[in-house]
Amino acid sequence: MNFGELNLVKEKGPRHFHLGASALLAALFCAFLGVPQSSARSIDPTLKHSVVHAAQLRALPPLRIDVAASAKVSLSVKTEFSSIKREAIALKAAKAAFARARLRRISLDYARPTSNYRLTARFGERSRLWGGNIHTGQDFAAPYGTSVRAAEAGTIIFAGWDGGYGRKIVINHGGQVQTWYGHLSSINVRVGQHVKVGQFIGRVGASGNATGAHLHFEVRRYGVPINPVNWLRAVGIWV
Numbered sequence: 001m002n003f004g005e006l007n008l009v010k011e012k013g014p015r016h017f018h019l020g021a022s023a024l025l026a027a028l029f030c031a032f033l034g035v036p037q038s039s040a041r042s043i044d045p046t047l048k049h050s051v052v053h054a055a056q057l058r059a060l061p062p063l064r065i066d067v068a069a070s071a072k073v074s075l076s077v078k079t080e081f082s083s084i085k086r087e088a089i090a091l092k093a094a095k096a097a098f099a100r101a102r103l104r105r106i107s108l109d110y111a112r113p114t115s116n117y118r119l120t121a122r123f124g125e126r127s128r129l130w131g132g133n134i135h136t137g138q139d140f141a142a143p144y145g146t147s148v149r150a151a152e153a154g155t156i157i158f159a160g161w162d163g164g165y166g167r168k169i170v171i172n173h174g175g176q177v178q179t180w181y182g183h184l185s186s187i188n189v190r191v192g193q194h195v196k197v198g199q200f201i202g203r204v205g206a207s208g209n210a211t212g213a214h215l216h217f218e219v220r221r222y223g224v225p226i227n228p229v230n231w232l233r234a235v236g237i238w239v
């Protein structure tokens with residue numbers, strides 16, 4: 001490469017030229033590669049950096065690009081890129097670990113509403129059993145008499161018979177969230193009682209509108225039934 005071959009923009013004065021952007025880049029690149037500075041010495045130091053005499057330009061020796069050095073540059077860029085990539089992967093893993101730890105901590109405040117179950121009728125299903133209406137909870141089929149436990153700490157606001165729900169318990173958890181437990185065979189709490197998370201509150205049965213022993217578990221937020229499985233899984237309780 002030779003400065004004499006580069007495009008130069010003519011300035012006001014007849015003897016001065018501005019170096020084009022490409023020439024400037026080439027000069028920087030050569031400086032970066034450690035090209036001997038002898039060429040720079042011939043430029044009048046009193047002039048602005050970007051302005052050189054045409055005669056001086058012609059006098060400059062041709063600049064050569066050191067291929068080995070430029071290969072080194074591309075190698076170091078590659079190394080830099082892979083180290084950035086490694087850091088990004090490590091950061092992603094750290095974020096995931098943090099999220100898991102956070103969810104584990106949150107999950108301590110929640111519990112499965114019963115045990116020894118299998119999930120049967122899902123939230124949102126339609127069935128003749130509910131008069132063609134949408135199923136407002138999640139059914140946990142479990143042996144008759146299996147313990148039913150508070151999914152979250154709260155206060156009992158209902159404990160008694162409620163039509164199709166049969167024997168039902170409602171726990172108010174604050175923040176406009178309630179959990180409902182239906183078709184129970186026994187109720188072991190009373191209204192006004194405070195219960196801890198996982199506390200025994202009753203037993204699985206088939207009271208009310210039920211064809212077999214199961215717990216109808218319902219979650220209501222602002223009075224509206226929401227998907228109980230999603231609610232539990234969002235707080236780290238896998239059902």
Ligand SMILES: [Zn+2]
Pocket residue numbers: 121135137138139215216217
């Ligand atoms: Zn149900």
